[in-house]
Amino acid sequence: MNRIIFAFVFLISMAYCAAAEAGGKEVVILLHGILDKPFIMARLENKLNNNGYAVVNWGYASTSQTIEEIARQLDNIVKREKKDVTIHFVGFSLGSIVARYYLTHYEPDNVGRFVMIAPPNHGSPMADQVYGYTWLRWLFGSKAIRQLRVANKDFFDSMGIPACEFGIIAGGKGNDKGYRSSLPGDDDGTVCVESARLDGAKDFIIVNHPHAILVFSDDTIENIINFLETGKFLHH
Numbered sequence: 001m002n003r004i005i006f007a008f009v010f011l012i013s014m015a016y017c018a019a020a021e022a023g024g025k026e027v028v029i030l031l032h033g034i035l036d037k038p039f040i041m042a043r044l045e046n047k048l049n050n051n052g053y054a055v056v057n058w059g060y061a062s063t064s065q066t067i068e069e070i071a072r073q074l075d076n077i078v079k080r081e082k083k084d085v086t087i088h089f090v091g092f093s094l095g096s097i098v099a100r101y102y103l104t105h106y107e108p109d110n111v112g113r114f115v116m117i118a119p120p121n122h123g124s125p126m127a128d129q130v131y132g133y134t135w136l137r138w139l140f141g142s143k144a145i146r147q148l149r150v151a152n153k154d155f156f157d158s159m160g161i162p163a164c165e166f167g168i169i170a171g172g173k174g175n176d177k178g179y180r181s182s183l184p185g186d187d188d189g190t191v192c193v194e195s196a197r198l199d200g201a202k203d204f205i206i207v208n209h210p211h212a213i214l215v216f217s218d219d220t221i222e223n224i225i226n227f228l229e230t231g232k233f234l235h236h
Contacts, residue, residue: 026112027054027081028088028228031074031095033118034062034144040215041092047221053088053228062094063141070144071102078108086112088228092215093118093191094144097159100198104160113231114166115224118188118214121168122195123150125183150195161200167227170196171214172206179210188214205233 028048030041038045038059045057058077060070081087087110091099096119103114120127127148130136137145147155171188172178178187186193190211197204209217223233 025084026052026086026088027056028090029056029058029074029077029099031058031060031089031091031099032062033093033095034140034148036062036092041090043216044090044221044224047225051225060098062144063139064143066143067094067098067101067147070098071105074098074102075106075108078102078106081110083110086110088112089114090224090228091116091119093120093211094148097121097148100162101159103162103164107163111164113228114162114164115227116166116168116196116198117220117224118171118191118196118211119168119198120148120191120195121198122156123152124148124191124195125150126190161198165202165231166198166200167203167231167233168196168198168201168205169214169220169223169233170204170206171209171211173208174206202231203227203233205235 030045032038032040038057041057045055048055056077060073078087087108089099089103096116099114100116100119103111127145128150130140131146131149170193172186172193174186176185178185179189180187183192186206188209188211193206205223207214207217207219209220214220226232226234
């Protein structure tokens with residue numbers, strides 16, 4: 001039994017080393033959304049690995065901490081990487097806002113590119129709705145979700161613009177109705193396209209998927225990889 005355990009640990013260690021070597025000097029840190037876990041980004045992680053990137057699919061407590069607290073933990077993750085490693089960031093929903101806050105407030109030196117997927121850069125009306133119900137606050141928590149409300153304009157204004165090249169992928173139907181009639185303009189059912197926009201973005205694209213599907217779709221993943229490599233989306 002001990003030999004089996006030793007062999008298993010050895011193989012896992014070798015797999016980790018191989019992944020690190022395959023990634024060379026480029027690492028991608030993935031940040032999931034609220035109520036999510038790292039497995040939500042597993043398909044993207046796989047595709048990035050296949051394209052030669054080392055990936056940190058980071059899990060964090062999205063319902064019990066503020067954005068500032070999560071960003072502080074993210075800084076510890078970034079500091080584990082070597083100084084000569086280029087670090088890219090890909091965030092989904094809340095994860096995009098955490099990464100944006102981190103990049104503008106901690107200003108790490110070794111940043112490559114940053115892709116935001118469905119980011120509520122100016123808040124989300126859905127966060128306002130969630131925060132209005134006690135039982136939903138029990139589910140989503142009362143910290144990060146409170147900060148994502150549209151009414152929290154001062155917070156978003158204070159976040160600033162990342163200095164690195166960043167691109168934004170929004171979900172929507174490409175019309176003025178979107179996936180949810182109660183939201184203004186085009187939307188993915190959770191985040192409005194207009195809220196996803198942010199001055200300074202190098203590229204912006206709308207893909208025809210609802211919020212929860214975005215991180216799984218081939219067109220989202222292909223656009224992420226293309227942006228990390230070229231600084232542009234495919235726009236297909």
